[in-house]
Amino acid sequence: MDRSWTTGHDTMANDASAEKERMRRFRDGALPYLDDLYTLARYLMRNTTDAEDMVQECYLRALRHFDSYRGPAMKPWLLAILRNVCNAEFTRRAKGEVSADYTQDELAAKETPMWQEPHTSPEKMILQQQDSTTIRRLVAELPEPFREAIVLREVNELSYKEIAEVAGVPLGTVMSRLARARAMLRSSWNAAETVAVLPGSAATIGTAP
DSSP: OOHHHHHHHHHHHHHHHHHHHHHHHHHHHHGGGHHHHHHHHHHHHOOHHHHHHHHHHHHHHHHHTGGGOOOSOHHHHHHHHHHHHHHHHHHHHTOSOOOGGGOOOSOOOOOOOOOOOOSOOHHHHHHHHSOHHHHHHHHHTSOHHHHHHHIIIIISOOOHHHHHHHHTSOHHHHHHHHHHHHHHHHHHHHHHHHHHHSTTSTTTTTTOO
């Protein structure tokens, strides 16, 4: 038997085995965050079909770059890629100006210590306990940078530092965006509750004696 053929066959077998192991590691590391990615994509794209397309493209891009992945944690890395995929689509559609904050490529992978922050806030309690349809509507109505920040923090539960890495902005910008997003969300929620209890409103029709 030709020795060169045998060597080539063994090399191909080894390559196939290595690729299979790579795919397994990628699936094990990335697929647990599918719901988190879809949640952010849905808020950013405001369309279920577009969100699904963006998540699919995110996973394809993540797989292409998986060999160079060294950190940070997998979830922020995937969210950063998804964010860039969505913003690239916004740019392609040319439906408005895109901030310079939204033009950066995938996040450079650097391992960093995470801040320890409380995981409970009034906004989180609202998101978890109140009417989900109303809350989704109020969050979806926030301007894009603030909508993104509140979803990453209160839904995806990223730390301030992780949000800064995902968004590619300074930590102070994250804190400012979150403060404004929370203020706008509280204001919108209070306004929605006020409308709900006004005489003749949709929430009270049929309930009066």
